[in-house]
Amino acid sequence: MTTTRNPSVRTRFAPSPTGFIHLGNIRSALYPWAFARANGGTFILRIEDTDVERSTQEAVDVILEGMRWLGLDPDEGPYYQMQRMDRYREVVAQLLASGHAYRCYMTPEELDALRERQMAAKLKPRYDGTWRPEPGKTLPPVPPGVRPVIRFKTPQGGVVSWDDKVKGRVTFHNDELDDLVIARPAPEGSAPDAIGAPTYNFCVVVDDIDMRITHVIRGDDHVNNTPRQIHIFRALGHEPPVYAHLPTVLNEQGEKMSKRHGAKPVTHYRDEGYLADAVVNYLARLGWSHGDDEIFTREQLVAWFDLDHLGKSAGQFDEAKLRWVNAQHIKMTADDALAPLVAQQLARLGFTDLAVLDLPRAIGLFKDRCATTVEIAEWLGMYFAHPTPPADELAKHLTDAVRPALQALRERLAHAEWTAPGIGDAIKATLGEFKLKMPQVAIPLRLLVCGRAQTPSIDAVLALFRREEVLARLQHV
Template sequence: MPDTPAPTPTSQRVRTRFAPSPTGFIHLGNIRSALYPWAFARSQGGTFILRIEDTDLERSTQAAVDVILEGMRWLGLEPDEGPYYQMQRMDRYRAVLAQLQAAGHVYPCYMSMAELDALRERQLANKEKPRYDGTWRPERGKVLPPIPEGVQPVLRFRTPTSGVVGWDDKCKGRIEFQNSELDDLVIARPDGTPTYNFCVCVDDMDMAITHVIRGDDHVNNTPRQIHIFEALGAKVPVFAHLPTVLNEDGEKMSKRHGAKPVTWYRDAGFLPDAMVNYLARLGWSHGDDEIFSRAQFLEWFNLDHLGRSAAQFDEAKLRWVNAQHLKAMDDAELAPLVAAQLAQRGIQADERLPALCALFKDRCDTTVALADWLMPYHADVHPSAQDLQQHVTDAVRPALASLAARLEAIDWSAPAIAGAIRQTLAEHGLKMPQLAMPVRVLVMGTPQTPSVYAVLALHRKDTVLARLQKAGKSSI
């Protein structure tokens, strides 16, 4: 694992971080909190850091870490530094705890859980806010209770008791808390393990983080973290707290409420640039621009146009955005993605793939849908009984036989195929739909396709002839 960088508190270069907890799979609401700090670092020529906050040993898993790394890699949100792991920094946290305790910022508290519970019950009964009452907080002239035997204390941070703590949030504007509303935070458990709010501050200080861009569920942590930064003599970062991402039912996006892992969208045929485009608009905007490239996003992105309201996920809108990117994508770049989808079905793509992508991509919203359209070029088709009955009628069978004979005699190209179809229409007195629809059903398995000339031209000649000739068999 990489070593943690030495502190560089005087550096003004932008340094951002994404610090997920690997306690479940990473979903779109989580990954947006990686997208913005990544984009801000890139737009400012700064550094983007990945830090895994894995101190919850009971819930943290390597599988969850792997999904985080895999999802970020797929979206192109590669960190410049990291991943760093908090569990590998325990010695550093303990050393800083000792420094703060020696400086009088931290004190041991021997109040048991039973005593804390009783205190909270009394406060609630008196309609007071439940909070630690400072029993073990050292004060000049104060006599502390006798230290109980056999009790390992927690360590609490001495929160200022008066004044205001606040910051100018780049997303929410000015936010202030009365210090009198904040009790003394536990920053180390009885076994000496440091708690989240303390570890975060030490990490951000050591890694010289200049901008903390994260979800607004952390707003209530921020005043406590500012106090810790100040006690450490560290520069307080700029904060931007992003509004929540809601699911389609208006609930906070979460695994419990049906959120899918980021990697699900990769497997479902979404394009990483389209995902970046869509996620960027869930809380940020550049005028009325809906569709933009990754390069445009990085050129335009700043913290001044972050939205203040919760954003709602809309899969239909995501599919529309993906369709626009798919249509605009170079066919040679698109082909390998579709080839991968076909490979999962046991199909080896061939030299026709870029041309097939060009022909069908305007009808698709994912590479999975595009692979579905290309299946008739690689596997047998099975038209529905309804389509066969409606389009492959006894009246049209003679024309289909004539067309098959003409196609067999030509050099295989779209112009030659078009000529054969026109001659057959004239011979049998038919209009184009009367012949093209049954041809599509027999060759492609559906009556709805792009230009029948182009569709047939990309097929193998012998495949088209074999499928047309089925029109004369009783099974049709």
Template sequence: MKVRTRFAPSPTGFIHLGNIRSALYPWAFARSQGGTFILRIEDTDQERSSQEAVDVILEGMRWLGLDPDEGPFYQMQRMDRYREAVRDMQDKGLVYPCYMSVADLDALRERQMANKEKPRYDGTWRPEPGKQLPPVPEGVKPVLRFKNPVGGVVAWDDKVKGRIEIGNDELDDLVIARPDGTPTYNFCVVVDDIDMRITHVIRGDDHVNNTPRQINIFRALGYEPPVFAHLPTVLNEQGEKMSKRNGAKAVTAWRDEGFLAEGVVNYLARLGWSHGDDEIFSREQFLQWFNLDHLGKSAAQFDDAKLRWVNAQHMKAAADEVLAPMVAAHFKARGITPDERLPRICGLLKDRCDTTIALADWCERFYKPVQVSAEERAKHITEGVRPAVSMLAKMLESVAWDKAAITECIKEVLRATGLKMPQLAMPVRLLVLGTTQTPSLDAVLALSDRETVVARLQDA
């Protein structure tokens, strides 16, 4: 059977890295198996769902390259299908009306807890052979409850947690339709997974308690349930469950802060899955290696420093022509106009940056006036070094403007003045780029504008 996976977020808050990992793994599994990845928006909670949250889901997945093969499908647009499925279950005698009020349910739960029993619906309105049901109260619209199997166990071999067995007597009869006829979450999920022919459900372990109920509904409708893999929680740096309430940022915020999609995908992949000791890998390698057998069983903890390190490795490996448009986008927001030098400048500076914003900060020095403090000037541009700087400025006025020729000028100045390289390089760097720490001086000068360099050195 062809693999079909799905990501089914609820747009009730901005999707963060912990959420998007539950999209990455089913996407990767479908891609690695030549299968189909489906996006389903579970927007039945109309009070809390928002179009803005949907937009962040779609935008975040697009940025990370987790494009669905089918969808997005919206549950609110499938209500007629769910109501049809409810009627089908009624016709088959799989559900029954329950007239117990919310107040009666609350009172029942209080009695059960007082008796140290598990709070659960007691089957008052479940029809059984020879059972006398209470009189139907006037003016009360019932909920519909699913006839959960009595006795035995519901079991599945979870691809992360192993064998899980739950006694059916631990499960009460689930409400599948509210008094107004609106279907409930657990029922809609099963209908969707059947209609979309889902073969593997890869989702967070906060859904484990829903799984036995959903399996019983699958089987009542005559379908075998999909394979389940319940992923451990992603914790924030404080060891709490990652959530918006606990300070988690929307996925798109990482893009806006200058992270590469490839770096984030690499980091997220390792946040609950491993391939030996491999830390840095391409998207192609990830898809080649990924399977469900190496998913971690323990909660993974987010580490900002580790994410930045992984992103820095992908920055180093990225083509200069890929980084330049990203830096140019940051420049646009700063009112800076780049030129044809930008890709080469990115190539010179990318090794020392962990985000494209950091790279833009460095590249900016080639396009904006440099501010050198009086303290820095006094420290590095001394009377002993000033003649050498002036000599270099004079030589650079007419030399061929390439790295090799500039290197020879620097060497000639060092020979003539007896200075060591750091004694000359630090003040030149400071005057040209406003910092004493840069890549190779000859490379920096070759990528700078000749007139600007000469004018700044003459200012010594």
């Protein structure tokens, strides 16, 4: 099924910058990005940084860097909630004026005591509505010196429901929901009617209204927030967006992926030599499918993506599968496009002067046996520094019977046409002269020049070296 394009679609990714962003988090950016792109809509980045104590600029930078690497560029943003506090307070005042919110003077100590009594009576701990204004109800006298919180007046009786694009019909009974705090106490010294810092669930709704969000695609850890947010939407005269709550991403041990359970920052995979398009491909399949297609391009993802094929069960991360997907993308990617990525990995190995090697041509020779650009760079390291072959292998294969053949081959290589066919002819002539089989010459030749017994076709491997370097490595046969 192909999604009907709808340019009015507006989606958002709204991370909290309280720790590094890992693959489980970034999937909640990929799907809204893909849905917006599939519809020709707008993808918005919003940084929900109201947790001032835990939010850091470093975490923001990692979010931006990870999204930039994966090509999940927003059309708008980043917006920062801490820069919108005046707007939130303005909307809190609207709800106070319309009777949808009220000031609550219950102190934290009184609230703790209430909860203890409720738990002792085996009741669900919740605010009891002491300060909720109702017709005919007399409220307690305002205690002196207490700064109130502001609570949202949750509708009583009935249910709140929505049709979730992943979970289907979801229903909560309003009587299960107490009156949510939407603004904390104002600081000491402020005006008596001052409004303190608005809270997360409230800010989210104001943002989604102001940013005209049509589809909220987020983790299912937000399901319990959704009924409260829907009530606030409707109190403000707006219908809520379409919701799709994504199942959790589990780590390889079956636990929720998190920093505490060994998750790595998204940028770690870049440094380990994974391709951005491969990670996007892998993450897309970790909760969404298009038939049996396992490997696809970013363009195909955008063409195919819809909300009707999101998975209902948790996806489990599998690094071996990610490596396999990456290997397929390396094979699909043009050698010229891989060259700058491999050059970065070579630089990490200490090789920065790349003039001795035709890098795209070398990548083309080695990439089919590599799962990451790191592995390609490790193969190509032999072109920049002479590796030391394992002594036991060299002793086994560089025998007295073979040495004369290698000496003769060196002489031939000094005058051969320096191409793979020319080098191949020199090897064949040597085999014929000394009545040897290919492995008897090729293995010690590989060990002496490349430092390892297995490589791609030895004539193609040698052709990428400068002739003088090969002759130097064979000098003391």
